[in-house]
Amino acid sequence: MKILGISGSPREEEVSGSYRLVEAVLKATGLDYELISLRGKTIGGCIACLGCVKDNVCQVRDDMAALRAPLLEADGYVIGAANYYSGMNALCHAFLERWYQFRHQEADALWGKLAVAVGVGSMSGAAVCDQIETFMSYNFVETVAKVSGRGAASCFTCEYGESCAVGAPVMMYGEGVKITEEMIPDVTRQATVMAAAAEAGKLLSERLRKGYDRWEVTARMQEVMMERFREST
Numbered sequence: 001m002k003i004l005g006i007s008g009s010p011r012e013e014e015v016s017g018s019y020r021l022v023e024a025v026l027k028a029t030g031l032d033y034e035l036i037s038l039r040g041k042t043i044g045g046c047i048a049c050l051g052c053v054k055d056n057v058c059q060v061r062d063d064m065a066a067l068r069a070p071l072l073e074a075d076g077y078v079i080g081a082a083n084y085y086s087g088m089n090a091l092c093h094a095f096l097e098r099w100y101q102f103r104h105q106e107a108d109a110l111w112g113k114l115a116v117a118v119g120v121g122s123m124s125g126a127a128v129c130d131q132i133e134t135f136m137s138y139n140f141v142e143t144v145a146k147v148s149g150r151g152a153a154s155c156f157t158c159e160y161g162e163s164c165a166v167g168a169p170v171m172m173y174g175e176g177v178k179i180t181e182e183m184i185p186d187v188t189r190q191a192t193v194m195a196a197a198a199e200a201g202k203l204l205s206e207r208l209r210k211g212y213d214r215w216e217v218t219a220r221m222q223e224v225m226m227e228r229f230r231e232s233t
């Protein structure tokens, strides 16, 4: 049984809250896992060329092509992204748009699989978690848990953080702020967030280990989608 972790943040893994929170969830599963960072990858958004409709294989040649096999092989996913302007960062959005290739003509390769959504923002990652959950539902993947944490805004280390009026340090601590190491939000120092990550990993692992009916999950997720469709019309 294998879990695929995706960190959608474009920042270095050592400073990315998304990367570290996804890693924490993966470790808590106790299962075999692979963690892939999208940082540095060239992945464009779906261009609606419909090249994938016949065989469910995206025809766009970029770094998404190499991620197709790990996505198909995984039994579950832990997907994390950064909060940019109250939504997920563009790289992760582009990556998830490209899951469109799995949606055609009864392509059930991902149906009924399970996921954990991870979101990190300088204030909150909750909206990002919700967005990931929505993306998952389009492939009838159930999000079993959501983990939101507070990450380090780049303003803490950009060199202008103590004087920039629109930067996070001044906004959070006021004018005249002197930045210290302790002020910089770090998901691994947030006890409730790390506990939620551990809990999410455990839950995902339990659901997978004890075995479950993928088609029951699929049917439930189809109903969720139909309900959303009915509400929007």
Ligand SMILES: Cc1cc2nc3c(=O)[nH]c(=O)nc-3n(C[C@H](O)[C@H](O)[C@H](O)COP(=O)(O)O)c2cc1C
Binding pocket: 009, 010, 011, 015, 016, 017, 018, 019, 081, 082, 083, 084, 085, 086, 087, 120, 121, 122, 123, 124, 150, 151, 152, 153, 154
């Ligand atoms: C372009 C940009 C926009 C951002 N917008 C928000 C925002 O709307 N809300 C928020 O809470 N954090 C915002 N942030 C802060 C990031 O979410 C924060 O730095 C977080 O730690 C990023 O995740 P990462 O550490 O995995 O890269 C923004 C950062 C950037 C670079």
